[in-house]
Amino acid sequence: MYTINEVANFTGLSPHTVRFYAKKELFPNIIRNHQNVRLFSSKDVEYVEIVKALRMTGMSLENIKQYIDLCEQGSDTVEERYNIIRDQQLLAEDYLQEVTQQIMLLRKKVNYYQQAIKEGEENIIWNPHI
Amino acid sequence: MYTINEVANFTGLSPHTVRFYAKKELFPNIIRNHQNVRLFSSKDVEYVEIVKALRMTGMSLENIKQYIDLCEQGSDTVEERYNIIRDQQLLAEDYLQEVTQQIMLLRKKVNYYQQAIKEGEENIIWNPHI
DNA sequence: CTCTTGACTGAGAGTAACTCTCAGGTTGTA
DNA sequence: TACAACCTGAGAGTTACTCTCAGTCAAGAG
Numbered sequence: 001m002y003t004i005n006e007v008a009n010f011t012g013l014s015p016h017t018v019r020f021y022a023k024k025e026l027f028p029n030i031i032r033n034h035q036n037v038r039l040f041s042s043k044d045v046e047y048v049e050i051v052k053a054l055r056m057t058g059m060s061l062e063n064i065k066q067y068i069d070l071c072e073q074g075s076d077t078v079e080e081r082y083n084i085i086r087d088q089q090l091l092a093e094d095y096l097q098e099v100t101q102q103i104m105l106l107r108k109k110v111n112y113y114q115q116a117i118k119e120g121e122e123n124i125i126w127n128p129h130i
Numbered sequence: 131m132y133t134i135n136e137v138a139n140f141t142g143l144s145p146h147t148v149r150f151y152a153k154k155e156l157f158p159n160i161i162r163n164h165q166n167v168r169l170f171s172s173k174d175v176e177y178v179e180i181v182k183a184l185r186m187t188g189m190s191l192e193n194i195k196q197y198i199d200l201c202e203q204g205s206d207t208v209e210e211r212y213n214i215i216r217d218q219q220l221l222a223e224d225y226l227q228e229v230t231q232q233i234m235l236l237r238k239k240v241n242y243y244q245q246a247i248k249e250g251e252e253n254i255i256w257n258p259h260i
Numbered sequence: 261c262t263c264t265t266g267a268c269t270g271a272g273a274g275t276a277a278c279t280c281t282c283a284g285g286t287t288g289t290a
Numbered sequence: 291t292a293c294a295a296c297c298t299g300a301g302a303g304t305t306a307c308t309c310t311c312a313g314t315c316a317a318g319a320g
Contacts, residue, residue: 003296003297004297005296005297014138014278016279017277019298019299020277020278022300026280028204035196035285035286035287035297036285036297036298036299037286037296037300038298047159049235050157050235050239051234053261054230054236055226055237056232057229057232060277061276061277069218074247074252078243078247078250079247082240082243082244082246082247083235084160086243088239089236089237093233095229096226096230096233099187099225099226099229100226103180103219103223105180106183106184106187106218106222107184107219109215110212110215110219113209113211113212113215115217116205116212117208117210117212118302120208124145125210125248133267134267135267144308146308147306149270150306150307153270165268165269165314165315166267166268166269166270166314166315167267167268167315168268168269173315185306190305190306191305192305261320262320263304263317263318263320264293264317264318265319266316267314267316268313268314268315268316269301269312269313269314270291270312271311271312272309272311273308273309273310273311274307274308275306275309276307276311277304278303278306279303279304280301280302280303280308281302281308282299282317283295283298283299283300284292284298284300285297286295286297287295287296287297288293288294289293290291290292290293290295290296
């Protein structure tokens with residue numbers, strides 16, 4: 001069983017964020033010890049990880065909550081959950097493409113600036129640009 | 131010269147967002163016609179595009195503003211701008227890696243669910259899971 | 261010549277997702 | 291017994307949108 005700080009450490013989320021998610025009931029079944037401290041089982045940590053994955057690929061907390069609720073309803077909801085995750089995966093691949101495009105623009109700028117600095121040293125006036 | 135809607139259309143940002151950015155002075159030198167309508171030159175559109183690239187790779191609007199201001203100060207700031215863009219590019223590559231990791235988790239889940247559905251049809255009780 | 265339609269305007273409210281501060285409680289070590 | 295290191299909830303603050311609204315203006319229809 002893990003405390004909120006331990007979970008934060010190995011998921012890479014901040015303790016604040018984990019507590020924030022917990023308050024939104026994104027991690028069902030979390031038990032507390034006699035000091036009211038949250039204790040995460042390894043299954044709870046799996047929930048944290050899937051929440052992180054869905055969040056980082058752009059799903060809203062509201063939709064993540066719906067998915068978590070389906071998980072808790074048992075194996076009747078397997079197909080519905082499958083659709084959600086597959087759709088999200090596809091969205092995420094598109095998003096990845098978009099970000100890759102933007103990184104390519106940054107790379108182009110980096111090359112441009114390298115050129116500009118090099119030519120600047122040769123006292124060629126460089127067309128002021130973005 | 132382009133109106134805000136045209137710019138929104140071919141950058142993929144919403145007109146709301148473009149206006150929001152304009153209010154934050156992220157696009158300097160934008161002129162208005164006699165009806166007070168913003169008109170974007172192709173240089174202004176370049177600004178919109180670099181703002182979008184920086185934003186999509188995780189830079190805050192505050193830092194983007196600083197970069198834009200440097201751009202406006204002319205060629206003395208080329209090296210500083212180079213550092214900013216290169217650092218952002220490196221950050222973005224890391225971020226891309228992180229998102230890719232999360233997509234791989236989603237792919238794993240997709241496979242898992244496909245298996246679960248297949249075995250479910252054969253009336254094997256599947257261990258309820260996330 | 262008025263009327264409607266459509267694109268723009270600024271102001272400002274609303275929302276999502278954190279992010280941080282604070283006051284307080286418990287426990288383990290010096 | 292003090293104090294450092296955790297945890298707690300409540301709530302304020304921040305960022306980046308996102309939307310609503312009332313109003314302006316110009317062009318085209320009747």
